[in-house]
Amino acid sequence: MDIVRFELVDGGLFAYGMTLGELFENAAFGVFSQLFDLRDVSPVQSRPLVAPGDTNNELLANWIDELQAMSRLERIAPSYFVVDRVEEGGVQGSAAGEPIDQVPEMGKRLAVVARDVEVSQTPDGWWASVPFLTSGPDLRLV
Amino acid sequence: MSNFAERGGWWVVGQVVWFFAIGFAAFRSPRLSNETMVIAGSAMTVYGVWLSFAGARALGERLTPYPEPLDEVTLMTRGVYRHARHPIYGGVIVSFLGVSLLTGDSLAIGLSLGLVPFFWLKSSSEERRLADRYSDYDRYRDLVPKRLIPWIL
DSSP, rough: OOOOOOEEEEEEEEEEESHHHHHHHHHHHHHHHBBBOOOTTTOOEEEEEEEEEHHHHHHHHHHHHHHHHHHHTTEEEEEEEEEEEEEEEEEEEEEEEEEEGGOOBBBBOOOGGGGEEEEEEEEEEEEEEOOOOOOETTOOOO | HHHHHHTTTHHHHHHHHHHHHHOOOOOOSOOOOOOOHHHHHHHHHHHHHHHHHHHHHGGGGGGOSSSOOTTTTOOOOGGGGGSOOOOOHHHHHHHHHHHHHHHHHHHHHHHHHHHHHHHHHHHHHHHHHHHHHHHTTHHHHHHHHOOOSSTTT
């Protein structure tokens, strides 16, 4: 049985995880899979990441924000996300992928609406809503 | 001249000389080998040429005969580079060996086999430069253990 990591909904995506770290990994994968064809991307280039935040909502929003910045600056299309630690004050992990110029783009522009990111615990684990805007000419994630 | 040497130009010179030596040996008295060698030689020639072209096509603007990588290009990690780190060299070896088998000339076959250590050393020189240029090269090398020929060498 396939495990659902995320699902697209109107105006964003829902991400799922058994743990908070897994939720962050799956949310990141969901966001970047809207931008790049991640099917054959290998973890060739890896970068450590730290994102600050006091609440889980802030942590996830900042984690995705840091990933966006890393992707843009390092020119990496990440497809592997590892969260080593999530705790009050910060999330620590890494992202790995391949050079942007070698990964097919999905032809979308996307901007995460950070203030509306929502994380909550469920009986089965963790869930997050990650709203984003797509296709606007001035909206750029990477 | 120093720039030529720094870029690994002497490797290119050696490579061209070696190619001519194989060509001379293979075609000094052209004849077809026995049926088995013709079949094996043909298959190897086709595969080798395909492998080299696949590598060159993937490299695109990154393609250079020198071991020194070009400036301001990313490390190629996709296509056939997912299965071998130097597929063009591998393709050249296999195709020269294939042509040599077709002619059945033992000197040409020997010289073609000699391309294996030659390109092994040239790619070692290239990999030192790639590791200096790209901080993730060691990671790529771990992910793609085959150096010259996918799944084989």
